[in-house]
Every structure is written in C-alpha cells, then in structure tokens.
Amino acid sequence: MKRYRFIDHTADLGIIAYGRDEKELFANIAYALFDNIADLGTVQKNEVVEVKVKGMGWEELLLNWLRELLYLQQVKDYLFKRFVLRELEESHLIGDANGERFDPQRHRLKIEVKAVTYHQLKVEKNRAGWQAQVIFDI
Numbered sequence: 001m002k003r004y005r006f007i008d009h010t011a012d013l014g015i016i017a018y019g020r021d022e023k024e025l026f027a028n029i030a031y032a033l034f035d036n037i038a039d040l041g042t043v044q045k046n047e048v049v050e051v052k053v054k055g056m057g058w059e060e061l062l063l064n065w066l067r068e069l070l071y072l073q074q075v076k077d078y079l080f081k082r083f084v085l086r087e088l089e090e091s092h093l094i095g096d097a098n099g100e101r102f103d104p105q106r107h108r109l110k111i112e113v114k115a116v117t118y119h120q121l122k123v124e125k126n127r128a129g130w131q132a133q134v135i136f137d138i
Contacts, residue, residue: 002018003017003018003028003031003032004016004017004018004028004029004031004032004035007133011138012117012119012135012136012137012138013036013111013113013135013136013138014120014133014134014135014136015029015032015033015036015133015134015135015136016131016132016133017029017032017131017132017134018128018129018130018131019129019130019131020129020130021129021130022058022085022088022130023085023088024129024130025123025129025130025131025132026062026065026083026085026088026093026095027082027083027084027085027095029062029066029132029134030065030066030069030080030083030097031081031082031083033066033069033070033113033136034069034073034079034080034081034099036110036111036113036136037073037079037109037110037111037112037113038079038102038107038108038109038110039107039108039110040079040081042106042107042108043079043080043081043099043100043107044099044100045081045082045098045099045100046099046100047078047098047099047100047101048096048097048098049072049078049080049096049097049098049099050094050095050096051065051068051069051072051093051094051095051096051097052092052093052094053065053068053092053093054091054092055090055091055092056091057090057091058090058123059118059121059122059123061090061091061092061093062121062123062132062134063116063118063121063134065093065095066116066134067115067116069097070113070115070116072097073113076101077101077102078097078099078100078101078102079099079100079101079102079107080097080098080099081098081099082097082098082099083095083096083097083098084096084098111138112138113136113137113138114136114137114138115136115137116134116136116137117134117135117136117137119135120133120135121133121134121135
C-alpha cells in the first residue's frame, strides 16, 4: 500500500493518504506533509518529540495533529521523517515524531506549507483500510 498521492487543487497542496489502520494513516499523512516540505533523504532520526493533541472526531484530531507538527517545523525548526502513534482514539492521540532540527548546510527545503485547512478535509474507513484527504495552504 502506498503512503499517499496528490490530488489536483488550485494553488494549494492536496493529498490523500492511506493506512491499513488509523495509526498508519496518521503516520502516513504526517510523512506526506514533511516529504513535501523537505528532502527527507537528508534528515536523520536523532531526536524524538512527543506530540499530544485532542479533537472532537477523526477530522479535527487529524487537523490538530498536523497543525502541531507544522508548528514544530515552523517555530522550533524541526524536520521529521518517522511517526509512531502510541495511543490513538477518536478524541486524542499521543505520538512520537522522529527527526532533527533544520540545518541549512545539510537540508534542502522544497515548499513552505503555511497552514493545514478544513477545506475538503475527510477521514474515512473503507474496504482497504483508512483514507484521509487534506488540503495544505502553500
């Protein structure tokens, strides 16, 4: 199963991510976010940052997860490439983001993601597992 694919969206970045279960879905959409922000081939998994978020339903929880990760990238200069969800329920999650802080000598940034939007946000279970659609403001 592939992690994610792009969807056409005018002037923004649209992604559909997949997972066999909810944890894999949340990890894959986070990977898609950072895979588009930076060349992850140069990012090492030296640091682990615990992330805790709450939400009222899968969509809001996913939105809050991605917003917290984007905050860590924009404000704390982290680049992440591996995500482990230790606890995940429809109302909260606890996970680990593995990566390192941005080093302009080693890391190449691709695009700037400004925000995670509610626009066309979907999280659903289907026959193949789980799927989420997210539009990022770039």
